[in-house]
Each structure stands twice: as C-alpha cells, then as structure tokens.
Amino acid sequence: MADFAKLHEQNHRITETSNVFLYLIRERAMCDTECAKNLFFDYVARVREHIELVDAQLCGQLMKSQDRDMKNTADRFLSGSMEIKRIFAAYLKDWCNERKRELKIADHDAFVRDTNPIFGLVLDRIERETEHLYPLVRQLHAKSA
Secondary structure (H helix, E strand, C coil), rough: CCCCHHHHHHHHHHHHHHHHHHHHHHHHHCCCCCHHHHHHHHHHHHHHHHHHHHHHHHHHHHHCCCCHHHHHHHHHHHHHHHHHHHHHHHHHHHEEECEEEEEECCCCHHHHHHHHHHHHHHHHHHHHHHHHHHHHHHHHHHHHH
C-alpha cells in the first residue's frame, strides 16, 4: 500500500526547498553561503529519495495491474524518471562536487539559467504525479479492497 502521507510530505519539502533555494540564488553572494549549500544538497537528496519511492512503490504497483492504461501510465512515469535522472545527473556534474558537498559556480548567470528549468522539471513531475499517478494507485487499491 502506498504511503500517500509520506509522498505528500516529500512533495511539500521538495517544493519548499526548491522555492527557498531559487529565491536565494538570485543574489550571487548567497550562492556561497553554507545555508544555500545545505539547501541544495538537501534538495538533491530529497528528489532522489522521492523518485525512487514513486518508482518502486507506485509505478511498481501499477505495473502489476491487469489494466493496460495503468501499466502504460506507470511505464511513462518510469521512462520520465530515467530521463529526469539523466538530466539531473548532468546538471549536478556541471554545478557541484557531491563527494565534497561543494557548489562549483564560476558563472552565476549560467548557474541560475540552468537551475531554474531543472527545478521546474522536478516540480512539474510532482504535479503530474499528484494529478495522474496518485489517483490511479488509489483506484487500484479500491479495486483490490
């Protein structure tokens, strides 16, 4: 059974962290603060954890369904997850050293220009999950109850 309370909490934390980080990085000096660095790496960890949870729990349940639409939706979300992970990994490679937990911002304008769409991509994904994936999983649970 999916833990929707946990998923909604994750969504809230990711959205909140995203909004605060995007606000902070408008000013170059804020990018070098410990606070911004901690927010950034907290965000990265939360996004990864959330995607893994959604893929394993929700998409995994839908893939086991006999309903073709549910399987197709799960397959689309899993494909989307792979693409988001690929894009996210390339972004992280460009802008941070994860082992050292350091941001590498030589060009502030480019960093902001790259960060906004990446964070937007994650927020769009969360919105699509809430609108399309969660209702299907609830429907699946209702059928099996």
